[in-house]
Amino acid sequence: MAKEANATVLQRVDVTPELMILRIVPDGWTLPEFTPGQFGVLGLPGSHPRHEIADPEDPLPVPSGRLIRRAYSVASSSQERQYVEFYISLVRSGALTPRLWTLQTGDHLWMGPKFSGMFTIDRVPAGLDVLLVATGTGLAPYMSMIRSELLNHRERRIGVIHGARHSWDLGYRSELTTLDRLFPGFHYMPIISEPDQEPVPWGGMTGFINERWEEGAFAEILGHRPTPEDTHVFLCGNPMMIEGMIEVLGREGFVEHTKTTPGQIHLERYW
Numbered sequence: 056m057a058k059e060a061n062a063t064v065l066q067r068v069d070v071t072p073e074l075m076i077l078r079i080v081p082d083g084w085t086l087p088e089f090t091p092g093q094f095g096v097l098g099l100p101g102s103h104p105r106h107e108i109a110d111p112e113d114p115l116p117v118p119s120g121r122l123i124r125r126a127y128s129v130a131s132s133s134q135e136r137q138y139v140e141f142y143i144s145l146v147r148s149g150a151l152t153p154r155l156w157t158l159q160t161g162d163h164l165w166m167g168p169k170f171s172g173m174f175t176i177d178r179v180p181a182g183l184d185v186l187l188v189a190t191g192t193g194l195a196p197y198m199s200m201i202r203s204e205l206l207n208h209r210e211r212r213i214g215v216i217h218g219a220r221h222s223w224d225l226g227y228r229s230e231l232t233t234l235d236r237l238f239p240g241f242h243y244m245p246i247i248s249e250p251d252q253e254p255v256p257w258g259g260m261t262g263f264i265n266e267r268w269e270e271g272a273f274a275e276i277l278g279h280r281p282t283p284e285d286t287h288v289f290l291c292g293n294p295m296m297i298e299g300m301i302e303v304l305g306r307e308g309f310v311e312h313t314k315t316t317p318g319q320i321h322l323e324r325y326w
């Protein structure tokens with residue numbers, strides 16, 4: 056392990072038993088510059104133990120010497136130069152996350168020396184509104200955008216729609232609620248899909264993002280119903296949410312942004 060490890064866990068915050076925020080510091084090298092929305096790569100060797108909460112490795116164990124690497128969107132500000140933050144969910148049957156789950160403050164892991172990715176906000180023309188739509192840890196790239204400098208752009212309105220199963224799965228809720236109160240042009244809308252399991256009745260929005268969108272439920276976030284002429288929409292998280300939203304938005308004239316065709320829908324697929 057010592058050969059590959061080049062970074063140290065500065066802090067771990069457990070949002071739930073299956074959701075954590077990790078702050079990582081490079082060991083004696085400089086954090087790369089990055090654009091908010093980009094991702095880094097974390098790794099541990101196959102010999103690293105899996106957490107007992109996870110499923111046993113099946114069917115073939117990862118060779119002990121092999122470094123298991125996965126991409127993770129940066130959640131911290133690009134202005135933060137000491138550490139980089141990641142928001143990670145446990146995939147119980149997975150190869151890397153059951154190993155990441157054993158990490159505590161002071162433990163070592165591998166972090167890629169470069170951050171990359173095209174899921175950035177600099178491609179949205181100035182003055183247009185932005186809706187950042189996520190489920191689960193798909194919120195991570197938006198936290199970096201918001202924490203970096205997005206809220207300094209007073210000329211545009213910004214909305215975050217964050218879907219999760221339960222209220223306790225809504226990581227960063229208090230930070231986003233505070234920003235919503237402080238910045239008039241910024242709005243945060245959490246939505247949960249299983250309100251019946253809440254111990255305290257949930258007074259907010261419920262159901263699935265694409266269904267609520269079709270009903271026009273998010274118009275109040277921006278103060279108008281979003282159209283392709285005035286709004287760009289970012290989608291990150293559960294593939295079902297992404298596909299559902301592409302379909303709904305497509306019916307309203309929104310087009311996916313690609314390298315060759317400019318559009319108003321921007322995507323990051325985690326799996």
Ligand SMILES: Cc1cc2nc3c(=O)[nH]c(=O)nc-3n(C[C@H](O)[C@H](O)[C@H](O)COP(=O)(O)OP(=O)(O)OC[C@H]3O[C@@H](n4cnc5c(N)ncnc54)[C@H](O)[C@@H]3O)c2cc1C
Nearest residue numbers: 125126127128142143144146149150151152192195325326
């Ligand atoms: C650009 C990019 C950025 C990413 N950023 C993040 C991030 O910020 N936070 C984060 O938690 N993950 C993120 N991911 C996903 C991450 O790279 C891993 O895929 C994930 O952590 C699972 O890794 P694993 O080795 O434990 O599971 P694997 O052994 O790789 O996966 C097993 C299977 O689980 C499924 N799966 C993968 N991820 C999930 C998930 N989150 N929920 C349910 N099923 C899943 C897939 O079908 C996969 O084939 C990102 C992926 C990409 C491509």
